[in-house]
Amino acid sequence: MNMESKYILEKSSVGTRVGGAEFNCRPGRSVLRDTRVPTVEKNGSMPAYTHRPVLYKFVIDGGSAAAEVKSERTSPRGSGLSPAGRILHDVEKTGVGDQKDTGFTGILKRASPTHCPGTNGQLPGGFMHLDIRNPGKPMELANNFRAAQGQHVPQTERQPLASSHIPVPRSRKPSDHADKEVMAATVLTSLSTSSLVLYPSSAPTVQETANKSWKEVLSTSYSSSTSGNWSWDASDQSVPSTPSPPLTNDTNKNFLLSSQADDVNEDVTENTHFMFEDPIPRKRKNSMKVMFKCLWKNCEKVLSTSSGIQRHIRTVHLGRNSDSDYSDGEEDFYYSEIEVNMDSLTEGLSSLTPTSPTTAGPPPIFPPPLTDVPHSEHINMNGSQSHAPTLLSQSAPSTLCHIRTDHAYQGPVTHVRTVSIGEKRQPAASTHTTVNKSHTLITPATKSTPGTRKPRGEAKKCRKVYGMEKREMWCTACRWKKACQRFTD
């Protein structure tokens, strides 16, 4: 099976490859390869592509392409993945504009948003071109939902990233979108008491005031995905903080990722489903009590009743009239239900933090308040149906986590690692497992393997990246079936 393939490699293909693919971590070795492949000396195990100005072009011409993305999202299987990393470079070299061959889907995959945030963020001049020819596909619904998620994010937080990157709004069929969006919106409406605008504006509109409507969000994300220049919310990160509620953009982002990857997810409810419903029913112990925690930044208020917390938010944070019990539902977005173990209640909310490490967002640039992050992930889903079962939110993030995890190992970006590696190194498995606040445990350090076998890294190694056919491109360690030195963990 592999005997013959060993050293019989298509050198031809190597030629076309850009040096980006090679990043030796061990100078002095792999001389052979060096001669053929322009090496970009990078420090250690850093794949070069994270350093190079990369030009991504995202072209979707039909539903098929969209489907591709999907598969990428869920699991790193399939052969498409490995070459993808390379193709990226090819693109870069060849000049994006002309890429249209099938291989291109590979790029698509690789360049899928999952990968972007980190990369794009740190690539000065990095530029992602998103050209969606296929009207009304994944992106939109995703965005719709995103809108829902973010509808209460204070204006300050979103505005900057609005349509500033849209040079040329692409023409489209408004009617098409209107339908879908109306549908999506309708669904969403039921999840929230807030107002919402169904108008699929694609033009960068400047809003007037107050309550951020979907309209804006829609136009924002909508256009950003349709226009040529895709900034991938990099701005989100750079947005100069906010006085706002802890609604991290990560949530939106993550969601966007997942949903946009869904090919024809014409069914928003499906998304809401996976977000809101926990297939695995959580059992609540008697000692557990549901509390309501204010998620407003720097506010750790915890009350035992939803009405109480709503009132708190309404009066303290929203500046509403304190007497009035009237609620427009907005408070819902600023608090979440938490389950508190009465036993450890005295220990304070600090016991909630355990989830933080898991959810640390990709861009560590500004580490958000640890305690807030995790909750901000819940808030949306939770808030959307504040009166629904509690711990749902707890499980929902697992999905997000998954995405994030994926991202982490997809883009061996330095900063990403810096942040996550340390704490979340361990099994992705435990990551998925809902962290029960009341328990400090986790970390089944006592893994099965009797001998001290290094836990397998989650990063894709040479073998996977280059594939058997390009074995010569593997790092020596990999070739020797040793621990990969290039894509270390």
Added chain:
DNA sequence: AATGCCGGGCG
């Protein structure tokens, strides 16, 4: 089934 890589063997 595919991967990742430890433990070992060989020159």
Added chain:
DNA sequence: CGCCCGGCATT
């Protein structure tokens, strides 16, 4: 050592 590979843990 450099180079390989059996075999097992993981995914």
